[in-house]
Amino acid sequence: MKLSKILYKPVGLAIGATSGAVAGAVFGQVWKKLGHDEDAPDATDEDRSWREVLLAATLQGAIFALVKAAVDRSGAVATKRLTGTWPG
Secondary structure (H helix, E strand, O other), X not given: OOHHHHHHHHHHHHHHHHHHHHHHHHHHXXXXXXXXXXXXXXXXXXXXXXXXXXXXXXXXXXXXXXXXXXXXXXXXXXXXXXXXXXXO
16 A cells, blocks of 8 residues: 555545535535524424425435535545545
């Protein structure tokens, strides 16, 4: 295994944690903009409809995947620029 790939592991973990936090914040803002309550429903919220719970879960998953892919890709590109090798 190349040294650059080994060194990228802790950076990748930090990037992953950061992307999760960013995705959560983005989802919260989008949920508010859509005119819903301050907090998105949990699957076990008795007072929320199936439609609202599933819509929130779908939106949250899509935003998480988008942000994670963008952050991971940016980290890989930056690593390539700094080390000359792709971390994947």
